[in-house]
Structures are given as C-alpha cells and as structure tokens.
Amino acid sequence: GAVVSQHPSRVICKSGTSVKIECRSLDFQATTMFWYRQFPKQSLMLMATSNEGSKATYEQGVEKDKFLINHASLTLSTLTVTSAHPEDSSFYICSAREPGLGQPQHFGDGTRLSIL
Amino acid sequence: EDKVVQSPLSLVVHEGDTVTLNCSYEVTNFRSLLWYKQEKKAPTFLFMLTSSGIEKKSGRLSSILDKKELFSILNITATQTGDSAVYLCAINTNAGKSTFGDGTTLTVKP
Numbered sequence: 714g715a716v717v718s719q720h721p722s723r724v725i726c727k728s729g730t731s732v733k734i735e736c737r738s739l740d741f742q743a744t745t746m747f748w749y750r751q752f753p754k755q756s757l758m759l760m761a762t763s764n765e766g767s768k769a770t771y772e773q774g775v776e777k778d779k780f781l782i783n784h785a786s787l788t789l790s791t792l793t794v795t796s797a798h799p800e801d802s803s804f805y806i807c808s809a810r811e812p813g814l815g816q817p818q819h820f821g822d823g824t825r826l827s828i829l
Numbered sequence: 830e831d832k833v834v835q836s837p838l839s840l841v842v843h844e845g846d847t848v849t850l851n852c853s854y855e856v857t858n859f860r861s862l863l864w865y866k867q868e869k870k871a872p873t874f875l876f877m878l879t880s881s882g883i884e885k886k887s888g889r890l891s892s893i894l895d896k897k898e899l900f901s902i903l904n905i906t907a908t909q910t911g912d913s914a915v916y917l918c919a920i921n922t923n924a925g926k927s928t929f930g931d932g933t934t935l936t937v938k939p
Contacts, residue, residue, distance in 0.1 A: 806871045814921060821871055823871045
C-alpha cells in the first residue's frame with residue numbers, strides 16, 4: 714500500500730527555535746499534500762493544502778508566515794514552524810493524496826512537537 | 830460550509846460484540862467518503878466509498894454508503910481489543926477538499 718514517511722517523529726526544543734518537518738510519499742507521486750494539527754482527544758485540524766509547484770493554501774486562522782510550507786517535488790513537502798513558542802506544541806500530521814480528487818489520503822506517523 | 834458528523838462520540842464494548850459507527854454529512858459536490866482508523870499515531874486508511882448501496886468489506890470490518898440519506902455506517906463484528914481506536918470519517922469533494930468528522934472513540938474491553 715501507499716506509504717508516507719514523516720520525519721522527525723519527535724522534537725523537543727527551546728522557544729524561538731525554528732523546526733522543520735518533512736513529509737515524503739515513498740511509492741507514489743503526490744501532487745497534493747496536507748498538513749494537520751491535532752490536539753489531545755480532538756480530531757484533525759487542517760492547517761494547509763500543499764500543491765506541488767505552487768503556493769500552499771492556508772486555512773482560516775493559520776498564519777502563513779508562522780507555518781512555512783514548501784512542496785518542491787511530487788514526493789516531498791516540508792512544514793517549518795518558525796520561531797516556535799510553547800503554544801505551538803502539538804501533534805503535526807502530514808498526508809499525501811493518491812492522484813485523483815476523491816482518492817484516499819495516506820498519513821505519515823506524525824511529529825510530536827514540544828516547545829519548552 | 831461542509832459538515833461531517835460522527836456518532837456516537839465514544840463507545841465502550843466487550844470483546845465479541847458488534848458495533849456500528851455512524852457518519853452523516855452535508856457537503857457541496859460530494860466525491861467520496863472515507864473511513865480511517867487512528868490508534869496512537871496517524872490515521873490509517875480503511876475504506877473509500879463512492880456509490881450508494883455497495884458494501885465494502887475487509888475481514889470483520891464493513892462499510893456502506895447511502896447517498897440519498899447522506900449517511901454511512903462502519904460495522905465491526907466480533908470486536909477485539911485491537912479494534913480500540915478512534916475511527917474517523919472524511920468526505921472528499923470535487924473541489925479537492927477533505928473534511929473530517931470529530932471521530933468515534935471505540936474502546937473494546939477484554
């Protein structure tokens with residue numbers, strides 16, 4: 714089945730640090746990738762939709778200068794949390810959709826970010 | 830605004846029981862409905878449904894869609910403790926948008 718790799722799985726760093734998370738589709742080309750944030754015992758909250766070769770589309774309330782997304786190739790998207798603060802601590806999950814609008818998303822294992 | 834509502838929010842059963850999880854939706858330009866299972870990490874894909882009345886089955890899990898009633902169910906028979914998870918329902922639209930429900934937390938006790 715389709716595999717999405719997300720790295721790193723865990724980050725602990727000091728306030729003010731910028732953190733980069735990578736999302737790779739390993740066995741299929743993903744023109745669209747998604748970035749989610751999930752708080753404990755809550756559902757996935759879509760942050761942005763990342764389209765290869767174009768600017769990401771951010772959901773309302775998500776600061777694009779804070780959460781920089783780059784989707785430079787059909788198999789790689791990155792999310793950079795700039796100047797992270799404790800309130801940015803969360804579980805971040807990426808997904809990649811198989812080609813075709815209605816196709817399933819396949820999720821990475823997520824990154825747990827803790828900002829001290 | 831697209832909307833996906835799952836019920837119940839949580840459910841506790843014993844091993845061997847059969848459970849039915851519900852997903853209703855209101856979306857513009859429906860394309861597909863998907864079920865995912867989320868344990869400790871990120872969700873894993875279970876089923877994709879696009880047509881009414883056609884049951885998808887995988888082992889003890891099955892799912893069916895009613896596009897007239899805007900509703901889907903996910904059935905799990907002979908539940909096991911390994912079925913304990915959050916089950917998420919999501920809708921894809923023709924505009925390429927995905928909307929997730931809040932999930933149903935299933936706990937299966939030995």
